[in-house]
Amino acid sequence: MVTLKQLAKELNVSISTVSKALNNSEEIGEETVRRVKELAELYNYKPNKVALSLKQNKTKTIGVIIPDILNHFLAKVLFGIEREAAKYGYNIITCISNESLDKEKESMQFLANGSVDGFILSLAEETQMKNEVEHFKKTMAQGLPIVMFDRVAHDVMCDKVIVDDFEAIYNATKNLQAKKRKNIAFISSIDGLSVGKLRERGYNKAILEQQAAKPLVLKIKKKDDNQKKIYGFLKKNPGIDAVVAADSSSGVIAINAAINLGLKVPKDISVIGFSSKADSNLTFPRLTTIRQHAKEIGANAAQLLINRLQSKVLEEDVKTIIVKTSIVKCKSTV
Amino acid sequence: MVTLKQLAKELNVSISTVSKALNNSEEIGEETVRRVKELAELYNYKPNKVALSLKQNKTKTIGVIIPDILNHFLAKVLFGIEREAAKYGYNIITCISNESLDKEKESMQFLANGSVDGFILSLAEETQMKNEVEHFKKTMAQGLPIVMFDRVAHDVMCDKVIVDDFEAIYNATKNLQAKKRKNIAFISSIDGLSVGKLRERGYNKAILEQQAAKPLVLKIKKKDDNQKKIYGFLKKNPGIDAVVAADSSSGVIAINAAINLGLKVPKDISVIGFSSKADSNLTFPRLTTIRQHAKEIGANAAQLLINRLQSKVLEEDVKTIIVKTSIVKCKSTV
Numbered sequence: 001m002v003t004l005k006q007l008a009k010e011l012n013v014s015i016s017t018v019s020k021a022l023n024n025s026e027e028i029g030e031e032t033v034r035r036v037k038e039l040a041e042l043y044n045y046k047p048n049k050v051a052l053s054l055k056q057n058k059t060k061t062i063g064v065i066i067p068d069i070l071n072h073f074l075a076k077v078l079f080g081i082e083r084e085a086a087k088y089g090y091n092i093i094t095c096i097s098n099e100s101l102d103k104e105k106e107s108m109q110f111l112a113n114g115s116v117d118g119f120i121l122s123l124a125e126e127t128q129m130k131n132e133v134e135h136f137k138k139t140m141a142q143g144l145p146i147v148m149f150d151r152v153a154h155d156v157m158c159d160k161v162i163v164d165d166f167e168a169i170y171n172a173t174k175n176l177q178a179k180k181r182k183n184i185a186f187i188s189s190i191d192g193l194s195v196g197k198l199r200e201r202g203y204n205k206a207i208l209e210q211q212a213a214k215p216l217v218l219k220i221k222k223k224d225d226n227q228k229k230i231y232g233f234l235k236k237n238p239g240i241d242a243v244v245a246a247d248s249s250s251g252v253i254a255i256n257a258a259i260n261l262g263l264k265v266p267k268d269i270s271v272i273g274f275s276s277k278a279d280s281n282l283t284f285p286r287l288t289t290i291r292q293h294a295k296e297i298g299a300n301a302a303q304l305l306i307n308r309l310q311s312k313v314l315e316e317d318v319k320t321i322i323v324k325t326s327i328v329k330c331k332s333t334v
Numbered sequence: 335m336v337t338l339k340q341l342a343k344e345l346n347v348s349i350s351t352v353s354k355a356l357n358n359s360e361e362i363g364e365e366t367v368r369r370v371k372e373l374a375e376l377y378n379y380k381p382n383k384v385a386l387s388l389k390q391n392k393t394k395t396i397g398v399i400i401p402d403i404l405n406h407f408l409a410k411v412l413f414g415i416e417r418e419a420a421k422y423g424y425n426i427i428t429c430i431s432n433e434s435l436d437k438e439k440e441s442m443q444f445l446a447n448g449s450v451d452g453f454i455l456s457l458a459e460e461t462q463m464k465n466e467v468e469h470f471k472k473t474m475a476q477g478l479p480i481v482m483f484d485r486v487a488h489d490v491m492c493d494k495v496i497v498d499d500f501e502a503i504y505n506a507t508k509n510l511q512a513k514k515r516k517n518i519a520f521i522s523s524i525d526g527l528s529v530g531k532l533r534e535r536g537y538n539k540a541i542l543e544q545q546a547a548k549p550l551v552l553k554i555k556k557k558d559d560n561q562k563k564i565y566g567f568l569k570k571n572p573g574i575d576a577v578v579a580a581d582s583s584s585g586v587i588a589i590n591a592a593i594n595l596g597l598k599v600p601k602d603i604s605v606i607g608f609s610s611k612a613d614s615n616l617t618f619p620r621l622t623t624i625r626q627h628a629k630e631i632g633a634n635a636a637q638l639l640i641n642r643l644q645s646k647v648l649e650e651d652v653k654t655i656i657v658k659t660s661i662v663k664c665k666s667t668v
Binding site: 046069070072075076078079082083091092093094095096098110113225226227231249252253256257259260278281282283284286 | 380403404406409410412413416417425426427428429430432444447559560561565583586587590591593594612615616617618620
């Protein structure tokens with residue numbers, strides 16, 4: 001790659017002259033401008049992007065910090081952010097906190113030092129558990145706006161994009177009750193997350209609104225064998241006639257476990273999962289799912305941040321967008 | 335965030351003096367160095383990272399271009415790259431080509447302009463179909479090394495990390511034959527990819543080595559309903575007593591379709607999939623899987639690139655690492 005210095009040397013002029021000529025400065029004579037531009041083209045000269053961003057003090061880059069790249073929902077949100085940002089000429093840099101508070105802080109500090117114009121992020125599990133928010137506030141005080149999505153910190157005044165986790169599960173449970181299901185169980189492997197807690201509360205509310213019903217909940221830990229847990233739970237509670245799952249794999253496993261136990265789905269037991277179309281396709285019958293519209297969440301987050309970067313909103317005008325889930329009915333429910 | 339300029343103003347010295355003092359230049363008197371450093375500490379001054387990288391001509395950042403973030407295997411490789419790079423103080427910037435040649439070229443050009451020291455990438459589907467490699471060669475000629483993984487361009491002389499796709503499926507098919515399976519089918523939804531073709535060839539070779547056997551292949555296109563296709567295929571070919579799946583979901587669906595057709599797994603039909611432990615857990619019985627060790631692939635790719643960036647290898651000394659798959663036997667095979 002040819003540099004300004006090399007061009008200057010070959011043309012026997014100063015580096016500053018080359019730079020000014022390439023930027024059509026009036027200080028430089030026409031003939032010199034022509035010579036510089038010709039040579040620059042010949043060598044396919046490209047201005048150094050880092051130098052450019054330093055000069056303009058804008059990187060046109062958004063820092064994205066996500067807790068877990070292996071989470072399909074988060075990957076889809078990332079996809080949505082990337083696509084929306086590209087429309088406005090923004091690039092994204094992605095860092096993975098791996099659910100660790102330290103890694104989240106580190107990534108933030110690294111990117112905040114001149115690499116990005118602002119952040120889109122979802123909190124690490126550890127950050128949520130320790131309820132630490134100072135690093136977000138500090139970054140915002142440096143003039144770098146933050147948009148949070150899905151797992152958000154309610155104590156930080158910034159734009160947010162969230163899902164109606166509570167209503168989604170409440171409505172799903174109500175639907176099952178309307179179809180005369182009496183023993184509706186709730187299965188969750190995301191009890192440690194704010195969204196997991198909201199989903200469980202939605203289930204509890206719907207159950208407790210019915211007389212004579214009481215919650216029946218299976219919580220799966222990371223170290224557990226999820227297949228064994230769900231199979232054992234259904235076997236031990238043969239009265240269960242419906243399952244609401246809080247995460248993407250539990251619904252799929254619940255259907256397959258029920259079939260393996262000799263139950264008919266949905267005749268004997270209905271199952272609703274919180275997952276994607278691809279997951280829904282894995283089972284016979286196909287899984288009825290609560291869809292989160294992950295790409296839309298990503299697009300909304302990108303839009304909020306870009307509006308702020310382009311000063312289209314007042315600083316104190318903080319927004320929370322709720323992207324509504326929808327239930328896509330398949331054959332695993334009546 | 336305080337700048338060099340603000341420090342200089344407050345101390346009534348030039349910006350250059352502040353900068354030199356912070357870098358312990360001998361040109362600057364001790365007393366001035368002390369004053370500058372004290373104020374810098376008071377204001378928690380941090381050198382602008384963009385400016386630093388410009389000066390050192392090193393970004394300590396690796397550009398990663400992956401074709402599809404929604405692909406669990408690629409997401410896991412990314413995770414492996416990130417973790418290994420972090421050990422050496424490298425950060426990663428991730429771009430998604432979304433299987434498009436143009437997007438791949440664009441991302442490459444964007445990052446090559448001073449943002450990264452080198453690349454780790456897997457080719458977009460379109461790039462593979464059109465067999466275009468000029469943009470890779472051009473980038474390398476600019477002095478930015480490339481490491482390719484999984485989907486690689488054989489015409490480009492660079493470090494590569496690949497999987498033994500051919501042998502993996504060949505061995506899996508041979509295993510099934512050794513267990514007296516006579517009618518082994520192959521199901522693939524990744525026919526357009528180099529790795530998909532290699533896997534099919536592995537299957538064909540094993541089948542054609544047996545007298546009186548001929549290949550039985552189902553290819554699923556993106557627009558197809560994969561569940562319907564697989565169910566129909568098994569129903570139309572009741573003689574099938576084993577399935578080898580080339581991708582992550584086809585194996586799971588094959589088991590569930592077979593059970594739905596009243597078959598016993600593995601008694602009537604054995605199934606081997608090309609997927610992760612999480613996928614294996616979704617079915618009853620659990621799916622026997624060919625595991626790709628995605629994180630190891632990522633770690634190897636990062637290692638190769640960092641060795642090159644740190645000039646630990648000769649330029650012409652190009653390596654290809656094959657990360658061997660392994661078969662993890664579960665209850666879907668006898």
